Amino acid sequence: MRVIIYLMKRLIYLIPVIFLLTIFVFAMVHLLPGNPADILLGGEGGAEDPVVRAALMKELGLDQPLPVQYGIWLWRALHGNFGKSVYSQEEVFILILNRFPATLMLAFAAMIVSILVALPAGIISAVKRQKPADYAAMTFALLGISLPEFWFGIMLILAFSLWLRWLPSMGYLSPLESFFGSLKFLILPAIALGLRMAGVVTRMTRSSMLDELGQDYVRTARAKGLPERTVIILHTLKNALIPTVTIVGLQFGTILGGTVVIEMVFSWPGVGQLLVEGILTRDYLVVQAAVLFISCSFVIVNFFVDFIYTILNPRVGLE
Protein backbone atom coordinates (compact mmCIF):
# COMPACT_ATOMS: atom_id res chain seq x y z
CA MET A 1 0.00 0.00 0.00
CA ARG A 2 2.73 2.37 0.99
CA VAL A 3 4.51 1.59 -2.24
CA ILE A 4 1.40 2.46 -4.23
CA ILE A 5 0.98 5.76 -2.42
CA TYR A 6 4.63 6.53 -3.00
CA LEU A 7 4.29 5.77 -6.69
CA MET A 8 1.15 7.91 -6.97
CA LYS A 9 3.10 10.74 -5.41
CA ARG A 10 5.84 10.26 -7.95
CA LEU A 11 3.27 10.23 -10.73
CA ILE A 12 1.81 13.54 -9.57
CA TYR A 13 5.31 14.87 -9.27
CA LEU A 14 5.77 14.17 -13.00
CA ILE A 15 3.02 16.60 -13.97
CA PRO A 16 4.89 19.87 -13.32
CA VAL A 17 8.02 18.51 -14.99
CA ILE A 18 6.17 17.49 -18.14
CA PHE A 19 4.21 20.75 -18.05
CA LEU A 20 7.44 22.78 -17.96
CA LEU A 21 8.89 20.57 -20.68
CA THR A 22 6.00 21.37 -22.99
CA ILE A 23 6.39 25.07 -22.23
CA PHE A 24 10.07 24.94 -23.20
CA VAL A 25 9.33 23.05 -26.38
CA PHE A 26 6.53 25.46 -27.25
CA ALA A 27 8.64 28.49 -26.40
CA MET A 28 11.45 27.27 -28.66
CA VAL A 29 9.82 28.51 -31.83
CA HIS A 30 8.91 31.81 -30.20
CA LEU A 31 12.48 32.41 -29.06
CA LEU A 32 13.66 32.30 -32.64
CA PRO A 33 14.04 35.69 -34.26
CA GLY A 34 11.25 36.41 -36.71
CA ASN A 35 7.58 35.65 -37.06
CA PRO A 36 6.63 32.14 -35.87
CA ALA A 37 4.54 31.60 -38.99
CA ASP A 38 7.55 32.27 -41.20
CA ILE A 39 9.77 30.13 -38.98
CA LEU A 40 7.38 27.21 -39.06
CA LEU A 41 7.14 27.54 -42.84
CA GLY A 42 10.87 27.15 -43.21
CA GLY A 43 12.42 30.47 -42.31
CA GLU A 44 12.59 33.67 -44.31
CA GLY A 45 11.10 33.32 -47.75
CA GLY A 46 9.47 30.09 -46.68
CA ALA A 47 6.07 31.70 -46.56
CA GLU A 48 5.87 32.93 -50.09
CA ASP A 49 2.26 31.97 -50.44
CA PRO A 50 0.25 34.43 -48.31
CA VAL A 51 -2.72 32.08 -48.33
CA VAL A 52 -0.67 29.28 -46.73
CA ARG A 53 0.75 31.72 -44.24
CA ALA A 54 -2.66 33.09 -43.28
CA ALA A 55 -4.05 29.56 -42.96
CA LEU A 56 -1.22 28.58 -40.61
CA MET A 57 -1.65 31.79 -38.60
CA LYS A 58 -5.30 30.95 -38.12
CA GLU A 59 -4.74 27.26 -37.45
CA LEU A 60 -2.17 27.87 -34.72
CA GLY A 61 -3.92 30.96 -33.41
CA LEU A 62 -0.76 32.99 -33.98
CA ASP A 63 -2.72 36.25 -33.78
CA GLN A 64 -3.81 35.37 -30.24
CA PRO A 65 -1.90 36.09 -27.02
CA LEU A 66 0.89 33.62 -26.12
CA PRO A 67 -0.90 31.67 -23.37
CA VAL A 68 -3.80 31.02 -25.75
CA GLN A 69 -1.34 29.92 -28.42
CA TYR A 70 0.24 27.56 -25.93
CA GLY A 71 -3.17 26.17 -25.07
CA ILE A 72 -3.97 25.57 -28.72
CA TRP A 73 -0.57 23.99 -29.29
CA LEU A 74 -0.87 21.70 -26.27
CA TRP A 75 -4.41 20.67 -27.18
CA ARG A 76 -3.30 19.77 -30.68
CA ALA A 77 -0.21 17.96 -29.37
CA LEU A 78 -2.33 15.89 -26.97
CA HIS A 79 -4.35 14.81 -29.99
CA GLY A 80 -1.23 13.83 -31.88
CA ASN A 81 -1.46 16.87 -34.12
CA PHE A 82 1.99 18.37 -34.48
CA GLY A 83 1.36 19.86 -37.91
CA LYS A 84 2.97 19.02 -41.21
CA SER A 85 6.67 18.87 -41.98
CA VAL A 86 7.69 21.77 -44.21
CA TYR A 87 10.35 19.59 -45.76
CA SER A 88 8.47 16.40 -46.59
CA GLN A 89 4.87 17.66 -46.28
CA GLU A 90 4.08 14.64 -44.13
CA GLU A 91 2.27 14.64 -40.80
CA VAL A 92 4.95 15.20 -38.13
CA PHE A 93 3.27 12.78 -35.76
CA ILE A 94 3.38 10.01 -38.38
CA LEU A 95 7.04 10.77 -39.11
CA ILE A 96 7.89 10.45 -35.44
CA LEU A 97 5.81 7.32 -34.91
CA ASN A 98 7.55 5.67 -37.85
CA ARG A 99 10.95 6.47 -36.43
CA PHE A 100 10.38 6.01 -32.75
CA PRO A 101 10.56 2.19 -32.59
CA ALA A 102 14.01 2.21 -34.19
CA THR A 103 15.29 4.72 -31.63
CA LEU A 104 13.80 2.85 -28.69
CA MET A 105 15.18 -0.44 -29.98
CA LEU A 106 18.65 1.06 -30.28
CA ALA A 107 18.46 2.72 -26.85
CA PHE A 108 17.28 -0.41 -25.06
CA ALA A 109 19.78 -2.60 -26.89
CA ALA A 110 22.55 -0.23 -25.80
CA MET A 111 21.24 -0.32 -22.26
CA ILE A 112 21.18 -4.12 -22.24
CA VAL A 113 24.68 -4.37 -23.73
CA SER A 114 26.07 -1.98 -21.17
CA ILE A 115 24.40 -3.67 -18.20
CA LEU A 116 25.53 -7.10 -19.39
CA VAL A 117 29.10 -5.83 -19.48
CA ALA A 118 29.05 -3.46 -16.54
CA LEU A 119 27.45 -5.55 -13.81
CA PRO A 120 29.90 -8.46 -13.98
CA ALA A 121 32.79 -6.04 -14.48
CA GLY A 122 31.77 -3.99 -11.44
CA ILE A 123 31.20 -7.03 -9.24
CA ILE A 124 34.46 -8.74 -10.19
CA SER A 125 36.30 -5.50 -9.75
CA ALA A 126 34.94 -5.06 -6.21
CA VAL A 127 35.51 -8.68 -5.20
CA LYS A 128 39.03 -8.80 -6.64
CA ARG A 129 39.90 -5.39 -5.29
CA GLN A 130 43.36 -4.13 -6.25
CA LYS A 131 44.05 -7.26 -8.26
CA PRO A 132 44.70 -7.24 -12.01
CA ALA A 133 41.00 -7.93 -12.75
CA ASP A 134 40.08 -4.78 -10.79
CA TYR A 135 42.60 -2.66 -12.66
CA ALA A 136 41.37 -4.04 -15.98
CA ALA A 137 37.75 -3.27 -15.13
CA MET A 138 38.61 0.21 -13.89
CA THR A 139 40.61 0.96 -17.03
CA PHE A 140 37.67 -0.18 -19.10
CA ALA A 141 35.32 2.05 -17.09
CA LEU A 142 37.62 5.04 -17.45
CA LEU A 143 37.85 4.56 -21.21
CA GLY A 144 34.09 4.14 -21.31
CA ILE A 145 33.48 7.57 -19.82
CA SER A 146 36.26 9.23 -21.82
CA LEU A 147 35.87 8.03 -25.41
CA PRO A 148 33.37 9.96 -27.52
CA GLU A 149 30.72 7.43 -28.54
CA PHE A 150 30.57 8.63 -32.13
CA TRP A 151 34.31 8.13 -32.55
CA PHE A 152 34.11 4.73 -30.94
CA GLY A 153 31.31 3.95 -33.41
CA ILE A 154 33.45 5.01 -36.35
CA MET A 155 36.31 2.87 -35.07
CA LEU A 156 33.92 -0.10 -34.75
CA ILE A 157 32.84 0.42 -38.35
CA LEU A 158 36.47 0.60 -39.39
CA ALA A 159 37.37 -2.61 -37.57
CA PHE A 160 34.31 -4.83 -37.99
CA SER A 161 32.82 -3.60 -41.25
CA LEU A 162 35.68 -2.33 -43.37
CA TRP A 163 38.57 -4.51 -42.25
CA LEU A 164 37.03 -7.74 -40.96
CA ARG A 165 33.84 -7.39 -43.04
CA TRP A 166 31.77 -9.18 -40.38
CA LEU A 167 28.96 -6.69 -39.93
CA PRO A 168 27.25 -4.03 -42.06
CA SER A 169 28.64 -0.54 -41.50
CA MET A 170 25.29 1.24 -41.52
CA GLY A 171 21.59 0.89 -42.11
CA TYR A 172 18.63 -0.69 -40.43
CA LEU A 173 16.40 -3.69 -40.85
CA SER A 174 13.16 -4.06 -38.94
CA PRO A 175 13.17 -7.04 -36.55
CA LEU A 176 9.68 -7.82 -37.87
CA GLU A 177 11.20 -8.64 -41.23
CA SER A 178 14.13 -10.68 -40.06
CA PHE A 179 15.11 -10.93 -36.44
CA PHE A 180 18.68 -12.09 -36.92
CA GLY A 181 19.15 -9.88 -39.93
CA SER A 182 18.12 -6.88 -37.87
CA LEU A 183 20.45 -7.94 -35.08
CA LYS A 184 23.39 -7.67 -37.45
CA PHE A 185 22.62 -4.01 -38.02
CA LEU A 186 21.95 -3.40 -34.36
CA ILE A 187 25.13 -4.78 -32.79
CA LEU A 188 27.67 -2.10 -33.67
CA PRO A 189 25.51 0.97 -32.90
CA ALA A 190 24.32 -0.64 -29.67
CA ILE A 191 27.89 -1.29 -28.52
CA ALA A 192 28.99 2.21 -29.49
CA LEU A 193 26.05 3.78 -27.70
CA GLY A 194 26.31 1.57 -24.63
CA LEU A 195 29.99 2.23 -23.97
CA ARG A 196 29.60 5.34 -21.81
CA MET A 197 26.82 3.88 -19.73
CA ALA A 198 28.84 0.69 -19.28
CA GLY A 199 31.69 2.78 -17.86
CA VAL A 200 29.46 4.70 -15.47
CA VAL A 201 27.57 1.61 -14.29
CA THR A 202 30.79 -0.36 -13.76
CA ARG A 203 32.08 2.36 -11.48
CA MET A 204 28.81 2.63 -9.59
CA THR A 205 28.46 -1.12 -9.14
CA ARG A 206 32.02 -1.43 -7.93
CA SER A 207 31.71 1.31 -5.36
CA SER A 208 28.34 0.17 -4.01
CA MET A 209 29.57 -3.42 -3.88
CA LEU A 210 32.58 -2.26 -1.89
CA ASP A 211 30.24 -0.39 0.46
CA GLU A 212 28.10 -3.44 1.04
CA LEU A 213 31.02 -5.86 1.38
CA GLY A 214 32.19 -3.82 4.35
CA GLN A 215 28.87 -4.20 6.18
CA ASP A 216 28.32 -6.33 9.26
CA TYR A 217 25.72 -8.58 7.69
CA VAL A 218 28.28 -9.73 5.14
CA ARG A 219 30.66 -10.63 7.92
CA THR A 220 27.86 -12.55 9.65
CA ALA A 221 27.04 -14.42 6.47
CA ARG A 222 30.67 -15.34 6.04
CA ALA A 223 30.97 -16.32 9.69
CA LYS A 224 28.02 -18.64 9.27
CA GLY A 225 30.19 -20.45 6.77
CA LEU A 226 28.21 -19.56 3.67
CA PRO A 227 30.15 -20.06 0.48
CA GLU A 228 31.61 -16.81 -0.86
CA ARG A 229 29.54 -17.10 -4.03
CA THR A 230 26.30 -17.17 -2.02
CA VAL A 231 27.41 -14.24 0.12
CA ILE A 232 28.11 -12.15 -2.93
CA ILE A 233 25.25 -13.09 -5.18
CA LEU A 234 22.43 -13.61 -2.69
CA HIS A 235 23.31 -11.16 0.04
CA THR A 236 25.52 -8.36 -1.18
CA LEU A 237 24.47 -7.92 -4.77
CA LYS A 238 20.81 -7.29 -4.05
CA ASN A 239 21.63 -4.37 -1.80
CA ALA A 240 24.43 -3.13 -3.99
CA LEU A 241 22.07 -2.95 -6.95
CA ILE A 242 19.96 -0.19 -5.42
CA PRO A 243 22.25 2.73 -6.30
CA THR A 244 23.08 1.01 -9.59
CA VAL A 245 19.43 1.05 -10.63
CA THR A 246 19.22 4.79 -10.03
CA ILE A 247 22.28 5.45 -12.13
CA VAL A 248 20.92 3.24 -14.90
CA GLY A 249 17.79 5.39 -15.01
CA LEU A 250 19.74 8.63 -15.10
CA GLN A 251 22.11 7.28 -17.71
CA PHE A 252 19.18 6.43 -19.94
CA GLY A 253 18.97 10.14 -20.66
CA THR A 254 22.55 10.11 -21.85
CA ILE A 255 21.73 7.12 -24.02
CA LEU A 256 18.73 8.87 -25.54
CA GLY A 257 20.86 11.93 -26.22
CA GLY A 258 23.55 9.68 -27.59
CA THR A 259 21.12 8.12 -30.09
CA VAL A 260 21.04 11.50 -31.83
CA VAL A 261 24.74 11.28 -32.64
CA ILE A 262 24.99 7.51 -33.09
CA GLU A 263 22.04 7.48 -35.48
CA MET A 264 23.94 9.92 -37.67
CA VAL A 265 27.07 7.74 -37.57
CA PHE A 266 25.26 4.53 -38.51
CA SER A 267 22.52 6.05 -40.72
CA TRP A 268 20.03 4.62 -38.28
CA PRO A 269 16.55 5.85 -39.23
CA GLY A 270 15.43 6.99 -35.78
CA VAL A 271 14.07 10.13 -34.19
CA GLY A 272 17.57 11.45 -33.54
CA GLN A 273 18.36 11.49 -37.23
CA LEU A 274 15.01 13.15 -37.89
CA LEU A 275 15.85 15.78 -35.28
CA VAL A 276 19.28 16.66 -36.68
CA GLU A 277 17.94 16.76 -40.22
CA GLY A 278 15.08 18.92 -38.93
CA ILE A 279 17.52 21.40 -37.42
CA LEU A 280 19.64 21.49 -40.56
CA THR A 281 16.61 22.04 -42.83
CA ARG A 282 14.89 24.42 -40.36
CA ASP A 283 11.91 22.12 -40.13
CA TYR A 284 10.91 23.35 -36.68
CA LEU A 285 7.65 21.48 -36.25
CA VAL A 286 9.64 18.27 -36.63
CA VAL A 287 12.29 19.56 -34.20
CA GLN A 288 9.64 20.48 -31.62
CA ALA A 289 7.94 17.11 -31.76
CA ALA A 290 11.20 15.13 -31.76
CA VAL A 291 12.50 17.01 -28.72
CA LEU A 292 9.22 16.53 -26.91
CA PHE A 293 9.15 12.80 -27.62
CA ILE A 294 12.75 12.15 -26.63
CA SER A 295 12.58 14.12 -23.39
CA CYS A 296 9.19 12.70 -22.40
CA SER A 297 10.42 9.17 -22.89
CA PHE A 298 13.34 9.97 -20.61
CA VAL A 299 10.95 11.23 -17.93
CA ILE A 300 8.74 8.17 -18.30
CA VAL A 301 11.66 5.73 -18.19
CA ASN A 302 12.84 7.39 -15.01
CA PHE A 303 9.43 6.89 -13.50
CA PHE A 304 9.69 3.17 -14.19
CA VAL A 305 13.19 3.12 -12.78
CA ASP A 306 11.76 4.64 -9.62
CA PHE A 307 9.23 1.84 -9.61
CA ILE A 308 11.94 -0.83 -9.76
CA TYR A 309 13.88 1.07 -7.14
CA THR A 310 10.92 0.98 -4.77
CA ILE A 311 10.58 -2.77 -5.19
CA LEU A 312 14.30 -3.29 -4.56
CA ASN A 313 14.43 -0.97 -1.62
CA PRO A 314 11.54 -1.42 0.80
CA ARG A 315 12.81 1.47 2.92
CA VAL A 316 11.69 4.01 0.31
CA GLY A 317 7.98 3.55 0.86
CA LEU A 318 8.38 4.13 4.57
CA GLU A 319 10.02 7.52 4.38
Place this chain on the structure above:
Amino acid sequence: MVLNNVSKTNAGLPPRFNWNKAVARFQDRFRDFRKSRLAFVGILIVIVVFAIALLAPLIQIHDPLQQNISNRLQKPDLEHLLGTDHFGRDVWARIVNGARVALLVGIIAVGIGIIFGTPIGAVAGYYRGRVDEVIMRVMDAFLAFPPILLALVVVAILGSSLFNTMVAIGIVYIPRFARVTRGSVLAEREKEYVEAARMIGEPNLSILFRQILPNSLSPLIVQATVFIAYAILTEAALSFLGLGIAPPNPSWGSMLNEARLFIESDPLMAIIPGLSISITVLGFNLFGDGLRDILDPRLAER
Protein backbone atom coordinates in the same frame (compact mmCIF):
# COMPACT_ATOMS: atom_id res chain seq x y z
CA MET B 1 44.72 39.31 5.07
CA VAL B 2 41.79 41.34 6.29
CA LEU B 3 39.87 38.18 7.00
CA ASN B 4 42.26 37.27 9.80
CA ASN B 5 41.46 40.43 11.76
CA VAL B 6 37.82 39.61 11.96
CA SER B 7 38.03 38.43 15.55
CA LYS B 8 39.33 41.80 16.74
CA THR B 9 36.72 43.95 15.09
CA ASN B 10 33.79 41.59 15.43
CA ALA B 11 34.43 39.87 18.73
CA GLY B 12 32.21 36.86 19.19
CA LEU B 13 31.49 36.34 15.50
CA PRO B 14 32.13 32.86 14.23
CA PRO B 15 35.41 32.63 12.34
CA ARG B 16 35.04 33.59 8.72
CA PHE B 17 36.07 31.17 6.07
CA ASN B 18 39.83 31.24 6.18
CA TRP B 19 41.42 31.14 2.76
CA ASN B 20 44.94 30.72 4.15
CA LYS B 21 43.93 27.65 6.04
CA ALA B 22 42.11 26.30 3.04
CA VAL B 23 45.17 26.79 0.88
CA ALA B 24 47.37 25.14 3.48
CA ARG B 25 44.98 22.21 3.67
CA PHE B 26 45.02 21.98 -0.09
CA GLN B 27 48.82 21.95 -0.20
CA ASP B 28 48.79 19.23 2.37
CA ARG B 29 46.48 17.14 0.31
CA PHE B 30 48.41 17.93 -2.84
CA ARG B 31 51.14 15.75 -1.45
CA ASP B 32 48.67 12.86 -1.44
CA PHE B 33 47.83 13.81 -4.97
CA ARG B 34 51.34 13.19 -6.13
CA LYS B 35 51.20 9.76 -4.61
CA SER B 36 48.29 8.82 -6.84
CA ARG B 37 49.94 7.99 -10.12
CA LEU B 38 46.74 8.12 -12.15
CA ALA B 39 45.77 11.54 -10.89
CA PHE B 40 49.28 12.70 -11.69
CA VAL B 41 48.96 11.39 -15.25
CA GLY B 42 45.65 13.28 -15.43
CA ILE B 43 47.25 16.56 -14.36
CA LEU B 44 50.08 15.99 -16.79
CA ILE B 45 47.68 15.45 -19.70
CA VAL B 46 45.69 18.55 -18.76
CA ILE B 47 48.85 20.65 -18.53
CA VAL B 48 50.14 19.39 -21.89
CA VAL B 49 46.82 20.09 -23.60
CA PHE B 50 46.76 23.58 -22.06
CA ALA B 51 50.31 24.19 -23.21
CA ILE B 52 49.48 23.05 -26.73
CA ALA B 53 46.41 25.27 -26.81
CA LEU B 54 48.28 28.31 -25.50
CA LEU B 55 51.29 27.82 -27.77
CA ALA B 56 49.22 26.91 -30.82
CA PRO B 57 50.39 29.84 -33.00
CA LEU B 58 54.01 28.96 -32.24
CA ILE B 59 53.92 25.22 -32.76
CA GLN B 60 51.37 24.92 -35.56
CA ILE B 61 54.11 25.14 -38.29
CA HIS B 62 51.45 25.55 -41.02
CA ASP B 63 48.36 27.72 -41.24
CA PRO B 64 45.40 25.53 -40.14
CA LEU B 65 43.15 27.14 -42.77
CA GLN B 66 45.65 27.13 -45.67
CA GLN B 67 44.32 24.86 -48.40
CA ASN B 68 46.53 23.14 -50.92
CA ILE B 69 44.48 20.81 -53.08
CA SER B 70 47.47 19.40 -54.96
CA ASN B 71 48.82 18.22 -51.62
CA ARG B 72 45.64 16.59 -50.30
CA LEU B 73 45.38 13.43 -48.19
CA GLN B 74 49.14 13.16 -47.65
CA LYS B 75 50.48 10.56 -45.28
CA PRO B 76 52.46 11.89 -42.30
CA ASP B 77 56.00 13.01 -43.10
CA LEU B 78 58.51 15.53 -41.80
CA GLU B 79 56.79 18.39 -43.58
CA HIS B 80 53.28 17.47 -42.38
CA LEU B 81 53.69 15.69 -39.05
CA LEU B 82 50.21 14.16 -39.12
CA GLY B 83 49.59 14.37 -42.86
CA THR B 84 47.08 16.55 -44.66
CA ASP B 85 43.29 16.43 -45.01
CA HIS B 86 41.03 16.40 -48.07
CA PHE B 87 41.67 20.09 -48.69
CA GLY B 88 45.41 19.66 -48.25
CA ARG B 89 45.32 21.42 -44.88
CA ASP B 90 47.93 20.40 -42.33
CA VAL B 91 46.33 18.05 -39.78
CA TRP B 92 48.84 18.87 -37.00
CA ALA B 93 48.01 22.58 -37.28
CA ARG B 94 44.30 21.80 -37.12
CA ILE B 95 44.68 19.47 -34.14
CA VAL B 96 46.73 22.05 -32.25
CA ASN B 97 44.17 24.78 -32.91
CA GLY B 98 41.35 22.35 -32.20
CA ALA B 99 42.78 22.05 -28.68
CA ARG B 100 42.15 25.78 -28.29
CA VAL B 101 38.54 25.42 -29.34
CA ALA B 102 37.95 22.38 -27.13
CA LEU B 103 39.42 23.98 -23.99
CA LEU B 104 37.82 27.35 -24.64
CA VAL B 105 34.37 25.86 -25.07
CA GLY B 106 34.84 23.42 -22.18
CA ILE B 107 35.98 26.05 -19.71
CA ILE B 108 33.65 28.87 -20.70
CA ALA B 109 30.62 26.57 -20.86
CA VAL B 110 31.36 25.26 -17.38
CA GLY B 111 31.99 28.86 -16.27
CA ILE B 112 28.52 29.82 -17.47
CA GLY B 113 27.14 26.83 -15.59
CA ILE B 114 28.88 27.89 -12.38
CA ILE B 115 28.05 31.60 -12.59
CA PHE B 116 24.33 30.99 -13.04
CA GLY B 117 23.87 27.57 -11.47
CA THR B 118 25.70 28.09 -8.18
CA PRO B 119 23.67 31.06 -6.86
CA ILE B 120 20.42 29.42 -7.97
CA GLY B 121 21.24 26.19 -6.15
CA ALA B 122 22.59 28.03 -3.11
CA VAL B 123 19.42 30.07 -2.70
CA ALA B 124 17.25 26.96 -3.14
CA GLY B 125 19.25 25.01 -0.58
CA TYR B 126 19.46 27.84 1.95
CA TYR B 127 15.88 29.10 1.95
CA ARG B 128 14.28 25.71 1.31
CA GLY B 129 10.48 25.55 1.39
CA ARG B 130 8.55 27.01 -1.50
CA VAL B 131 11.50 28.84 -3.07
CA ASP B 132 13.36 25.55 -3.20
CA GLU B 133 10.35 23.70 -4.64
CA VAL B 134 9.81 26.17 -7.46
CA ILE B 135 13.48 26.52 -8.38
CA MET B 136 14.19 22.82 -8.32
CA ARG B 137 11.11 21.89 -10.36
CA VAL B 138 12.26 24.26 -13.10
CA MET B 139 15.76 22.78 -12.88
CA ASP B 140 14.27 19.26 -13.03
CA ALA B 141 12.49 20.17 -16.24
CA PHE B 142 15.84 21.30 -17.69
CA LEU B 143 17.40 18.06 -16.50
CA ALA B 144 14.69 16.10 -18.31
CA PHE B 145 16.45 17.01 -21.54
CA PRO B 146 19.38 14.74 -22.28
CA PRO B 147 22.49 17.04 -22.35
CA ILE B 148 23.20 16.86 -26.08
CA LEU B 149 19.53 17.35 -26.87
CA LEU B 150 19.31 20.55 -24.83
CA ALA B 151 22.48 21.89 -26.43
CA LEU B 152 21.09 21.00 -29.86
CA VAL B 153 17.86 22.86 -29.16
CA VAL B 154 19.72 25.98 -28.05
CA VAL B 155 21.96 25.84 -31.11
CA ALA B 156 18.86 25.37 -33.27
CA ILE B 157 17.47 28.57 -31.77
CA LEU B 158 20.64 30.66 -31.74
CA GLY B 159 22.38 29.29 -34.83
CA SER B 160 25.80 27.66 -34.83
CA SER B 161 28.93 29.59 -33.94
CA LEU B 162 31.76 29.36 -31.42
CA PHE B 163 30.00 31.73 -29.02
CA ASN B 164 26.61 30.05 -29.35
CA THR B 165 28.18 26.64 -28.79
CA MET B 166 29.60 27.87 -25.48
CA VAL B 167 26.24 29.32 -24.47
CA ALA B 168 24.36 26.19 -25.51
CA ILE B 169 26.62 23.87 -23.55
CA GLY B 170 26.74 26.35 -20.65
CA ILE B 171 22.96 26.25 -20.34
CA VAL B 172 23.17 22.45 -20.07
CA TYR B 173 25.32 22.77 -16.95
CA ILE B 174 23.33 25.46 -15.11
CA PRO B 175 20.79 23.02 -13.59
CA ARG B 176 23.56 20.51 -12.89
CA PHE B 177 25.59 23.00 -10.90
CA ALA B 178 22.43 24.22 -9.20
CA ARG B 179 21.80 20.66 -8.03
CA VAL B 180 25.29 20.04 -6.73
CA THR B 181 25.37 23.40 -4.92
CA ARG B 182 21.94 22.87 -3.41
CA GLY B 183 23.04 19.49 -2.09
CA SER B 184 26.12 20.77 -0.34
CA VAL B 185 24.42 23.93 0.95
CA LEU B 186 21.66 21.78 2.43
CA ALA B 187 24.25 19.79 4.34
CA GLU B 188 26.27 22.83 5.34
CA ARG B 189 23.41 25.03 6.57
CA GLU B 190 22.72 22.70 9.50
CA LYS B 191 26.19 23.17 10.94
CA GLU B 192 26.87 25.06 14.13
CA TYR B 193 28.80 27.93 12.66
CA VAL B 194 25.79 28.82 10.55
CA GLU B 195 23.59 28.72 13.62
CA ALA B 196 26.05 30.99 15.40
CA ALA B 197 26.17 33.47 12.55
CA ARG B 198 22.39 33.56 12.46
CA MET B 199 22.15 34.23 16.19
CA ILE B 200 24.51 37.15 15.93
CA GLY B 201 22.18 38.55 13.33
CA GLU B 202 24.33 38.26 10.26
CA PRO B 203 22.12 38.84 7.21
CA ASN B 204 21.01 35.73 5.35
CA LEU B 205 22.69 36.59 2.07
CA SER B 206 25.94 37.26 3.86
CA ILE B 207 25.76 33.93 5.68
CA LEU B 208 24.99 32.17 2.46
CA PHE B 209 27.60 33.69 0.19
CA ARG B 210 30.39 34.47 2.65
CA GLN B 211 30.18 31.51 5.00
CA ILE B 212 28.29 28.58 3.57
CA LEU B 213 29.29 28.79 -0.06
CA PRO B 214 33.08 28.94 0.44
CA ASN B 215 32.75 25.92 2.72
CA SER B 216 30.82 23.91 0.17
CA LEU B 217 33.21 24.51 -2.69
CA SER B 218 34.84 21.06 -2.71
CA PRO B 219 32.12 19.13 -4.51
CA LEU B 220 31.74 22.04 -6.92
CA ILE B 221 35.41 21.97 -7.86
CA VAL B 222 35.30 18.22 -8.45
CA GLN B 223 32.13 18.53 -10.53
CA ALA B 224 33.56 21.43 -12.52
CA THR B 225 36.54 19.32 -13.59
CA VAL B 226 34.36 16.40 -14.62
CA PHE B 227 31.90 18.70 -16.39
CA ILE B 228 34.72 20.25 -18.42
CA ALA B 229 35.38 16.75 -19.72
CA TYR B 230 31.70 16.31 -20.61
CA ALA B 231 31.50 19.78 -22.14
CA ILE B 232 34.45 18.98 -24.41
CA LEU B 233 32.67 15.79 -25.48
CA THR B 234 29.45 17.72 -26.12
CA GLU B 235 31.25 20.33 -28.22
CA ALA B 236 32.86 17.54 -30.24
CA ALA B 237 29.47 15.90 -30.74
CA LEU B 238 27.81 19.17 -31.83
CA SER B 239 30.61 19.94 -34.25
CA PHE B 240 30.51 16.35 -35.48
CA LEU B 241 26.84 16.88 -36.36
CA GLY B 242 27.74 20.08 -38.20
CA LEU B 243 25.96 22.20 -35.57
CA GLY B 244 28.89 23.39 -33.48
CA ILE B 245 31.96 25.28 -34.58
CA ALA B 246 31.39 26.51 -38.13
CA PRO B 247 33.85 25.33 -40.80
CA PRO B 248 36.53 26.00 -41.86
CA ASN B 249 37.57 26.64 -38.25
CA PRO B 250 39.29 23.62 -36.75
CA SER B 251 37.33 21.60 -34.22
CA TRP B 252 38.12 17.99 -33.37
CA GLY B 253 34.48 17.03 -33.82
CA SER B 254 34.14 18.55 -37.30
CA MET B 255 37.50 17.07 -38.35
CA LEU B 256 36.13 13.69 -37.41
CA ASN B 257 32.98 14.35 -39.40
CA GLU B 258 34.97 15.32 -42.50
CA ALA B 259 37.20 12.27 -42.08
CA ARG B 260 34.26 9.86 -42.37
CA LEU B 261 34.21 10.22 -46.15
CA PHE B 262 37.78 8.98 -46.36
CA ILE B 263 37.60 6.40 -43.62
CA GLU B 264 38.57 3.47 -45.80
CA SER B 265 41.50 5.05 -47.64
CA ASP B 266 42.75 7.34 -44.86
CA PRO B 267 41.68 5.98 -41.47
CA LEU B 268 44.36 8.07 -39.80
CA MET B 269 42.34 11.20 -40.54
CA ALA B 270 39.57 9.85 -38.31
CA ILE B 271 41.82 8.26 -35.71
CA ILE B 272 43.83 11.37 -34.85
CA PRO B 273 41.06 13.83 -33.89
CA GLY B 274 39.24 11.05 -32.02
CA LEU B 275 42.36 10.25 -30.03
CA SER B 276 42.84 13.94 -29.27
CA ILE B 277 39.31 14.17 -27.84
CA SER B 278 39.71 10.92 -25.91
CA ILE B 279 43.08 11.78 -24.38
CA THR B 280 41.95 15.25 -23.33
CA VAL B 281 38.73 13.98 -21.79
CA LEU B 282 40.62 11.14 -20.10
CA GLY B 283 43.01 13.71 -18.61
CA PHE B 284 40.18 15.77 -17.12
CA ASN B 285 38.45 12.63 -15.82
CA LEU B 286 41.61 11.38 -14.09
CA PHE B 287 42.23 14.86 -12.72
CA GLY B 288 38.65 15.00 -11.43
CA ASP B 289 38.95 11.58 -9.79
CA GLY B 290 42.17 12.66 -8.09
CA LEU B 291 40.62 15.91 -6.91
CA ARG B 292 37.67 14.06 -5.45
CA ASP B 293 39.98 11.79 -3.52
CA ILE B 294 41.74 14.83 -2.09
CA LEU B 295 38.74 16.99 -1.34
CA ASP B 296 36.44 14.23 -0.19
CA PRO B 297 38.57 11.86 1.88
CA ARG B 298 35.47 9.83 2.71
CA LEU B 299 35.61 8.42 -0.80
CA ALA B 300 39.35 8.20 -0.96
CA GLU B 301 39.73 4.68 0.35
CA ARG B 302 38.07 3.33 -2.74
